[in-house]
Amino acid sequence: MTTENTSRKIVIPGEVIVEGGEYLPGEGTEKRGNSIVSLIYGLEEISNNLVKIIPLSGTYQPRRGNVVIGKVENVTFSGWVIDIETAESAFLPLIEVPRYVNKDALDEVMTVGDIVAAKIWNMNKRGIDLSIKSRGLGKIDDGLIIRINSNKVPRVIGKEGSMIKIIKDKTNCNITVGQNGLIWIKGEKIEDELFAKEAVLFVAENSFIFGLTEELTKWLDKNKK
């Protein structure tokens, strides 16, 4: 996220953000005549004439390329149906699994109720297609899964992953943040995992504080055992 100007304005649906033909409508906006109008409730962001809105609330909106964490809902003959907490459920096809799978026994790889980290590689009218063909993706066997509001995910990750890196380093845990608000924490000891959980929840709860990175460092030093 770019932060050239910290005092970003909250806009509401139907509100004119800027007037002038040189601006381009981005996500959450529309061009009406000569002005750019907001369609959703959120924070305005103008960079290089492109106007877009960062949503402040609401359910998770899936996007291509997002890493998400979901639960296997059903096993079909050609893949797995995965619930990623969106209106539409997502599908993980057999060919997107980078290992040998016995086609007669898909549930040996993953079965109903298993948790999986995956990437959205395609979205169309029919639904969402997932893939686990990247490092760090796949079935989750151990560790801790916690849930936060999906709108707070960008803050938990931080600028170029700065926030989550601090938590990872200080707690010795490996953390995978799903854009849908589910977070997987895996550490050596359960105490580390619980500490990482507290830290993530601290960031999510205080997401509106200015200078949160420093606050988090202070909090981590204070609570470290």
Added chain:
Amino acid sequence: MTPKTKKSEEEFKRPDGRKVDETRPISAKVGVIPNADGSAMFSFGDTIAIAAVYGPKKMHPQHLQDPEKGTLRCNYNMLSFSVTERIKPGPSRRSTEISKITEWALEPVLMIDKYVNSVIDVHVHILQANASTRCAGINAAALALAHAGIPMKNLVSSVSIGKLDKQLVVDLNKKEEDWEEGEGATDIPVSLTPDGKITHIQLDGKISSKQLKEAVALAKEACKEIYKIQKNALKNSLGGK
């Protein structure tokens, strides 16, 4: 019908001493229900409505799914203690009608075409009723939908216009709704977008077409005030869930 002169307008006394074009004190707040994806409270004096939005989520049962566009489903309910005479809980003829009216008043501004096979649930509850409950409900629902991050062309503001005998007044309360002198009371709830487009209008009683136009003009004026309060409620909410 004889047009009212300026003098007689000034003479007209409303039961609670308001001016003819004055609404009751309005307040609005968003984020009142932490569990919901979006929520809001809206009140006209003693009339208080709360709205909660859940979704977009998958429509169940499956045969109700619409593969062409998203569905808006409103549910209006008056709580049993909202009026002095306890009302029986559960759906009634009246609440079913108002639920449908709320949907129709809000649908024109929603941009939910891309949420195919999904439903957005809006639950409107009236905590306390003193007439104009459907208008308070629509105002609260519009705020809650915006708060839930649903794409909308604009907000919707709603107000009831009344005709007491021959006099037009803004935002009826219960006493005025039961007006019996002269021609009695006519109740006209109107919902408008901030650019003055009507999304919903109802009429219960008798009115000349000339006076109906005046009533709509009056509603436009009153909705400007309501829109300002709705806008402030959203802007001052700090965005937290």
